[in-house]
Amino acid sequence: MQKYIIFECLNCIFVDKLLSMDEFLKELPELAKEKLPESKKYFAKLKKRTPKNLDVVMQELHDNEFEKTDCLTCGNCCKTTSPIFTEKDILRIAKSLRMKVHQFISQYLIRDSDDFYVLKSSPCTFLDLNDNTCFIYDVRPKACKEYPHTNRRKFIQITDLTLKNTEICPAVFNIIETLKTKFQI
Numbered sequence: 257m258q259k260y261i262i263f264e265c266l267n268c269i270f271v272d273k274l275l276s277m278d279e280f281l282k283e284l285p286e287l288a289k290e291k292l293p294e295s296k297k298y299f300a301k302l303k304k305r306t307p308k309n310l311d312v313v314m315q316e317l318h319d320n321e322f323e324k325t326d327c328l329t330c331g332n333c334c335k336t337t338s339p340i341f342t343e344k345d346i347l348r349i350a351k352s353l354r355m356k357v358h359q360f361i362s363q364y365l366i367r368d369s370d371d372f373y374v375l376k377s378s379p380c381t382f383l384d385l386n387d388n389t390c391f392i393y394d395v396r397p398k399a400c401k402e403y404p405h406t407n408r409r410k411f412i413q414i415t416d417l418t419l420k421n422t423e424i425c426p427a428v429f430n431i432i433e434t435l436k437t438k439f440q441i
């Protein structure tokens with residue numbers, strides 16, 4: 257079974273711990289909560305003294321992490337959260353499913369508290385729970401395509417969202433813990 261490396265701080269020394277993806281996902285919410293105060297402080301400092309090459313480093317960390325992490329063994333974002341569906345997403349997906357837009361919306365979507373269209377149910381209706389593949393992968397929402405946003409330009413602007421994602425996405429958790437070792441501020 258493929259093993260994933262996570263970082264645990266023991267007496268301020270980072271050690272590697274090998275876990276299967278399932279084990280990692282079970283531990284993740286607790287681990288992320290434990291790290292949250294430290295991560296919040298870290299990002300607050302990073303915002304005050306943002307390194308010029310932060311986006312370049314984030315891209316590297318993102319690429320390295322996703323060489324190790326196979327989303328098909330996880331699917332946790334699709335099982336626990338909903339993407340936002342933009343108008344363009346809705347038109348594209350409805351067309352590919354040969355549905356009228358209003359049919360697609362009434363069957364699958366609701367408005368959230370910010371008035372964005374999101375999925376009515378979770379896990380995602382379009383997720384195949386047998387193998388974590390997506391039934392609408394080629395036309396999936398932009399938000400799914402870009403998730404978990406750790407390679408986004410101007411990463412410093414989305415640190416709050418990233419902190420939330422440390423509880424959901426094992427890759428984000430690892431990327432942020434590695435970032436802390438890259439820029440020790």
Ligand code: SF4
Nearest residue numbers: 327330331332333425
């Ligand atoms: S993006 Fe993160 S949460 Fe989603 S499937 Fe990949 S590793 Fe899992």
